[in-house]
Amino acid sequence: MSVDSCFLLIYILVLEYVGTRYRTWVSNLSIALFFGGGCVLLPWVALWISDWKWIMFATAVPSVLVFLTPFLVPESARWLISKGRVDKAVTVLKRFEKMNGNKIPDNVMEKFVTIAKTRIEKEEGISLIFKTPSLRIMVVFLIIAFMAVAVMFDGIIRMSENLGMDFFVTFAVTSATEIPSIIVLLFLLDRLGRRWLVFAPMMAAGILCLVTAFVPRGIISVSLAVTARFFNNMSYVSIIQWTPELMPTAVRASGASFVHITAFAAVIVSPFIVYSDNLWEGLSLIIVGVVGLAGASLALFLPETKGQRMPQTLDDWKELAKKKFYVRNTS
Numbered sequence: 001m002s003v004d005s006c007f008l009l010i011y012i013l014v015l016e017y018v019g020t021r022y023r024t025w026v027s028n029l030s031i032a033l034f035f036g037g038g039c040v041l042l043p044w045v046a047l048w049i050s051d052w053k054w055i056m057f058a059t060a061v062p063s064v065l066v067f068l069t070p071f072l073v074p075e076s077a078r079w080l081i082s083k084g085r086v087d088k089a090v091t092v093l094k095r096f097e098k099m100n101g102n103k104i105p106d107n108v109m110e111k112f113v114t115i116a117k118t119r120i121e122k123e124e125g126i127s128l129i130f131k132t133p134s135l136r137i138m139v140v141f142l143i144i145a146f147m148a149v150a151v152m153f154d155g156i157i158r159m160s161e162n163l164g165m166d167f168f169v170t171f172a173v174t175s176a177t178e179i180p181s182i183i184v185l186l187f188l189l190d191r192l193g194r195r196w197l198v199f200a201p202m203m204a205a206g207i208l209c210l211v212t213a214f215v216p217r218g219i220i221s222v223s224l225a226v227t228a229r230f231f232n233n234m235s236y237v238s239i240i241q242w243t244p245e246l247m248p249t250a251v252r253a254s255g256a257s258f259v260h261i262t263a264f265a266a267v268i269v270s271p272f273i274v275y276s277d278n279l280w281e282g283l284s285l286i287i288v289g290v291v292g293l294a295g296a297s298l299a300l301f302l303p304e305t306k307g308q309r310m311p312q313t314l315d316d317w318k319e320l321a322k323k324k325f326y327v328r329n330t331s
Contacts, residue, residue, distance in 0.1 A: 006066065008260055012244045012253055016078050017096075020309060023245075024189045028182050028237055036178030043168040043175075078312060081116045082250040089116065126258055128251040132314065134321040135251075139259060141298045142243060145198060146263035148295020149235050152205060154270040155288040156229050165222050173222070174229045181233035193306035194242040195299050201231035201238075202296030209289035213282030235296065245305040248317040252310070 018026045080089035129135045160170040208228035247255040276283040303320050311317040
């Protein structure tokens with residue numbers, strides 16, 4: 001309930017408060033440095049402590065800092081507007097004026113308040129997705145694509161023990177790909193777009209998993225798996241950013257959480273996929289590879305959000321949805 005949901009909520013706040021030009025850099029550089037760095041450190045912390053109870057304690061204690069969040073992080077002005085709380089949104093923007101040392105011109109603020117009062121969404125929460133055909137279709141496609149990315153991500157981690165080298169070394173090396181893969185992504189995501197950077201890296205990762213299934217266990221299989229993880233990381237981070245960008249403000253948090261939770265339900269099968277190696281060595285890699293190739297293909301049917309403002313209202317979403325053929329007659 002906490003890890004993915006809390007991460008997603010603060011991630012959405014960052015996306016909403018940063019201009020379109022800097023959205024990719026600000027949101028993804030933090031993942032590269034902190035998530036990637038944590039993954040690299042984790043196996044060595046585990047070896048150093050060597051007691052699972054104290055490992056749980058050591059990794060849980062830093063989370064206490066989350067209690068400071070409501071006092072330090074401002075509420076989403078976009079969300080406040082969608083709920084009709086315009087005065088509160090203005091208060092948040094005034095806070096940003098002080099932090100940034102820049103004053104919003106009075107005429108701009110007055111125009112903002114006037115427009116904001118007309119942009120209250122009648123539909124609320126997750127029900128908006130199910131009541132809107134174009135949103136419903138998009139979410140189904142997005143969930144399946146996310147499932148494929150998540151299953152491959154989790155599967156490669158769990159396969160670290162089956163690749164013929166020390167588990168801790170393999171885990172650390174594959175995790176270390178987080179940092180360079182996301183840095184590469186930072187330079188490509190706003191050039192090539194979300195659609196292609198979910199699809200193409202996942203296709204490469206899927207092919208590498210299939211090849212890995214038929215090579216001897218050891219340095220070669222680990223090298224191929226590390227490369228597959230490198231490409232999978234790119235797709236994973238791309239789809240994390242893409243998901244809230246596709247949602248209108250009124251349903252952004254609940255909709256993105258719904259996609260995440262539903263997609264990550266697929267990860268339940270990961271241990272069974274890895275266990276399939278007991279039937280035939282390499283079967284787990286074949287399954288993960290096929291899942292990746294099939295699921296990632298659906299990314300090509302989703303609207304591109306590169307250089308686009310995130311949709312504020314349902315009408316904004318419908319305009320974005322018109323750019324893909326499968327929603328033109330179902331908006």
